[in-house]
Amino acid sequence: MNLYHYYEKGRTPFMTLSDLTNEEAIQLHTKLTTENDIFARRDADGQYMHQRRIVEERAYSMFVRKGGKPQRKAPHYMILAETELVECKAWFLDCAVVKIALNEFDKNTLSFTYGDSFPTFKPIFDEASVYDLFLYDEILEVIAKRGMPPARNENMSWLEPSYIEVQVWSDETISKYR
Numbered sequence: 001m002n003l004y005h006y007y008e009k010g011r012t013p014f015m016t017l018s019d020l021t022n023e024e025a026i027q028l029h030t031k032l033t034t035e036n037d038i039f040a041r042r043d044a045d046g047q048y049m050h051q052r053r054i055v056e057e058r059a060y061s062m063f064v065r066k067g068g069k070p071q072r073k074a075p076h077y078m079i080l081a082e083t084e085l086v087e088c089k090a091w092f093l094d095c096a097v098v099k100i101a102l103n104e105f106d107k108n109t110l111s112f113t114y115g116d117s118f119p120t121f122k123p124i125f126d127e128a129s130v131y132d133l134f135l136y137d138e139i140l141e142v143i144a145k146r147g148m149p150p151a152r153n154e155n156m157s158w159l160e161p162s163y164i165e166v167q168v169w170s171d172e173t174i175s176k177y178r
Contacts, residue, residue, distance in 0.1 A: 018074030075167035115161025
């Protein structure tokens, strides 16, 4: 199995707003919005960074409770299995990808969500509606039962899973691909 990280061609892969202070992240996000960056468009209400921090705190807490061994407070994001070009074009103007074999990672530093972590942990949901965060062995069981999520189509809601997101809670392997 491989993990995939999609990013804007011409930028450095695995750069994350979460590594910045709130002020720095908001400034950069504002700059990306003025540059008409596709990924920045989802911040219509100006609450993206606030919500993202809540999502990442919830994921971190759940990962630790399940026995994960995070080495970072916020993850790097990847996708298990290659996503359709539809996703990539929706996220970036000129999409680039880094592909890394799953076995290059310490599996104790990986968590998985069946779909994007934002709708899984988004603050508008109450605690009872959190789908789940899975460890490596658990996601294999989910895939065996449910299969891989279907490829996104234009009729799907953003809440419907169309890929398995991987949260990488370590810089060890990632640093080789920056």
